[in-house]
Amino acid sequence: MDNFKTYDASVFYEEFESEEAKRIWDRFEFVFIPKHGRDRITCTKRTMLNRHIATIEKVKNEVEAWQEYRNNKNAKINWQFTNKDAWVKLKRLYPSFIN
Structure with missing residues (x-):
């Protein structure tokens, strides 16, 4: 959930x-699930869980096969959030030091 x-x-x-x-x-x-786990679940649901699967064993097998396929594919993530962007956007989360 x-x-x-x-x-x-x-x-x-x-x-x-x-x-x-x-x-x-x-x-x-x-x-x-953690907030950042949603993307993986959405991808799984969209690609292989978009149909009725009769038993939990078949679901487990399907998920394991999909996971193995994805891991072997060496899929890359194109991170577009740079360190510089993080310092600006997340400034309130970083401690501030007074010199």
């Missing part, structure tokens, strides 16, 4: 009795 505030149990409690809502909600395990 990329936005934990989007998901909460209230929708289940609106549709089901309390015990059933809790039972369903407890079936979920939420794993939050």
